[in-house]
Amino acid sequence: MPSDNSSTRKKRRIVQGPLPGGEKYWAQLQAIGHEAGLHSVGVTSADPLLRARESIRHRIDNDLVNGMQFTFRNPERSTTPSLTVEGAKSIIVGAYSYFHGDIDIAMQEEPAFVARYAWMDHQAALKESLRAIMRQLRDDGHRAVVFADDNSVVDREVAYNAGIGWFGKNANILLPGAGSFFVLGCVVTTAELPVATPVQDSCGTCTRCMPACPTEAIVAPGVIDAHRCLSWLLQKPGVFPREYREALGNRIYGCDDCQTSCPHTRNLSVPVSVGGMSLRVALGVRTLLTLDDESLMEACDGWYVHDRNPMWIRRNALIIAGNEALPTDEWKQIIGQYVGSAEPVLRAHAVWAAARLGFTTLIPVTDADEMVRAELAHLPTLRSNL
Numbered sequence: 001m002p003s004d005n006s007s008t009r010k011k012r013r014i015v016q017g018p019l020p021g022g023e024k025y026w027a028q029l030q031a032i033g034h035e036a037g038l039h040s041v042g043v044t045s046a047d048p049l050l051r052a053r054e055s056i057r058h059r060i061d062n063d064l065v066n067g068m069q070f071t072f073r074n075p076e077r078s079t080t081p082s083l084t085v086e087g088a089k090s091i092i093v094g095a096y097s098y099f100h101g102d103i104d105i106a107m108q109e110e111p112a113f114v115a116r117y118a119w120m121d122h123q124a125a126l127k128e129s130l131r132a133i134m135r136q137l138r139d140d141g142h143r144a145v146v147f148a149d150d151n152s153v154v155d156r157e158v159a160y161n162a163g164i165g166w167f168g169k170n171a172n173i174l175l176p177g178a179g180s181f182f183v184l185g186c187v188v189t190t191a192e193l194p195v196a197t198p199v200q201d202s203c204g205t206c207t208r209c210m211p212a213c214p215t216e217a218i219v220a221p222g223v224i225d226a227h228r229c230l231s232w233l234l235q236k237p238g239v240f241p242r243e244y245r246e247a248l249g250n251r252i253y254g255c256d257d258c259q260t261s262c263p264h265t266r267n268l269s270v271p272v273s274v275g276g277m278s279l280r281v282a283l284g285v286r287t288l289l290t291l292d293d294e295s296l297m298e299a300c301d302g303w304y305v306h307d308r309n310p311m312w313i314r315r316n317a318l319i320i321a322g323n324e325a326l327p328t329d330e331w332k333q334i335i336g337q338y339v340g341s342a343e344p345v346l347r348a349h350a351v352w353a354a355a356r357l358g359f360t361t362l363i364p365v366t367d368a369d370e371m372v373r374a375e376l377a378h379l380p381t382l383r384s385n386l
Contacts (some may be wrong), residue, residue: 004096019140020191022193027187035132038126041094043090043162044161046091049161064224066236068236069118084152085143092130093185094126096272098122098183099271108284110286111284112283112320113252114253115373117254127185130186134187135146142189144189146187147186149185158186169210170222179259181270206262216228229255230247230251235305236306238345248319252282252288253316288313288314289314289318305341313329318335318338322354322356322357331357347369347372351379352380358386
């Protein structure tokens with residue numbers, strides 16, 4: 001997502017004399033953030049994020065990244081706020097709840113579930129709230145730029161430094177009395193503001209999130225192995241690892257298990273009003289596999305999809321079909337179409353789904369593509385509940 005730095009200088013008002021700062025000014029900005037809908041607002045310095053930089057390098061050195069880019073692409077840039085806003089002195093951090101409670105769905109087909117943060121565009125609401133703070137800062141003569149879901153700033157680290165919450169064992173930021181169902185963003189500014197201190201870790205001896213992970217991706221408290229994390233594997237291009245396909249279950253985008261297992265998040269989450277907007281809790285698997293490219297991307301609007309290529313959504317939907325579909329004639333026809341796809345990635349995952357559903361007559365003896373031949377050499381058995 002782009003930041004709001006495109007017109008920083010044009011929109012900053014030139015003010016004569018000393019610019020506002022300090023405790024009273026911070027109280028004013030904090031009130032603006034709360035009034036704009038932020039659940040929590042904190043502030044930290046714009047000093048380099050050395051601890052985060054060390055953590056990023058540790059993950060890279062220990063092969064825990066699995067091709068992720070984002071803040072791993074350029075750790076120096078992502079951990080040096082002054083590189084994004086010249087003369088930056090402070091970072092104002094905001095947290096916006098995306099908790100809507102459990103919602104019962106009634107579908108005429110097999111559902112493919114979406115993680116809560118993607119039920120609607122919560123990032124848009126977060127950014128609008130942060131812009132209210134940014135506008136005040138610019139009106140007062142300061143430079144100020146909003147960053148949210150942006151690889152320019154390690155958002156969890158600045159949230160921790162700003163006293164928003166502590167790092168849980170699932171690597172999420174947990175807000176005191178509110179849990180982790182929050183999107184995070186910040187305003188990097190030249191204003192001098194009083195910095196907060198980090199809050200106390202309140203996880204204690206609780207480790208419920210670690211065994212709750214379907215693939216055991218939390219390899220140590222606060223350390224996620226991206227080779228196993230379903231949320232990343234759903235976004236990563238290429239072959240979805242065979243050893244984690246059954247664990248994927250019926251997830252199509254994201255995974256909430258390490259959060260819903262957390263007592264803080266499960267019991268204390270802060271509901272947010274959707275203002276009449278519809279929530280995308282789940283999509284139909286058959287629908288995902290039968291829509292044309294344009295309609296499919298529209299149905300999944302707002303998701304990160306590698307190269308905006310709908311093939312990756314279909315790949316994931318084929319795995320869900322193998323896990324959830326019934327061996328009906330309709331499904332045999334759908335899977336058969338994908339076994340005959342011109343895309344080796346789709347053929348490979350369709351072959352796997354066919355074997356899981358017992359559609360043995362659809363499975364070819366061999367294939368011209370090495371990827372598909374590898375699938376044929378490692379076919380799964382019929383799903384146990386069929």
